[in-house]
Amino acid sequence: MTWVPLRQDWIRRAACTDEDPELFFPVGTTGPAEREQEEAKRICERCPVMRQCLTYALRSGQTSGVWGGKGERELAELRGSASARRRAGVSTR
Numbered sequence: 001m002t003w004v005p006l007r008q009d010w011i012r013r014a015a016c017t018d019e020d021p022e023l024f025f026p027v028g029t030t031g032p033a034e035r036e037q038e039e040a041k042r043i044c045e046r047c048p049v050m051r052q053c054l055t056y057a058l059r060s061g062q063t064s065g066v067w068g069g070k071g072e073r074e075l076a077e078l079r080g081s082a083s084a085r086r087r088a089g090v091s092t093r
């Protein structure tokens with residue numbers, strides 16, 4: 001896990017500020033939870049800080065919920081590919 005500053009100014013511009021948090025942290029991975037996750041991702045698509053949110057999620061090691069338009073499985077895949085690049089000595093910046 002990488003150090004990340006506690007103060008995250010970008011959050012004030014988040015498109016999900018007034019949305020139901022349960023959309024972004026659905027319980028389960030099928031049925032209603034899958035629909036909630038897809039709805040959350042659609043909100044992310046119109047979010048002006050999607051890139052910052054995804055970067056924050058990856059750097060702070062978030063493992064649950066939708067962040068930056070990515071679900072839990074996609075976040076894990078991105079973390080895995082970033083780790084592989086680091087192990088191979090390829091810059092991730």
Ligand code: SF4
Pocket residue numbers: 014015016017024043044045047048049050051053054066067068069
């Ligand atoms: S990208 Fe999605 S989860 Fe992240 S701040 Fe924007 S709306 Fe919220």
